[in-house]
Amino acid sequence: MATVCWENKVLLLGGMDEKELDDVISYDTESGETTRLPHMTQKRGGCCAVNTPTVDTSSDCSSDTSTDTLVALASLRSLNTVERHDIHSHAWQDMPPTREAREFCTAVVSPVNFELEQ
DSSP: OEEEEETTEEEEESBOTTOOBOOEEEEETTTOOEEEEOOOSSOBBSOEEEEEEOOBTTTTBOOTTSOEEEEEEOBSSOBOOEEEEETTTTEEEEEOOOSSOBBSOOOOOOSSOOOOOO
């Protein structure tokens, strides 16, 4: 199960303990209210997720007015699928796959662009 913070909410994605789920649950830390969000397109367990602002492609930078996007990948079994969720429009969308299938991976959001050697 992946956990992501967004505003005053904690988002829980997928399943765990050998059970893959496509569930996404939002817990509001101020009101104590729990809400189900739209299901992911792929069942996942032991997945990872990050919350990142969408980059404005016209200026190659992010802004405070950009759309928040949640990205989920991997699972208990080796998967190369990646999907994203627009938090405001509540729509999941497939993204290009990873080069290699991943299981129990981690992800990090960095404000710095790294140039990786091939």
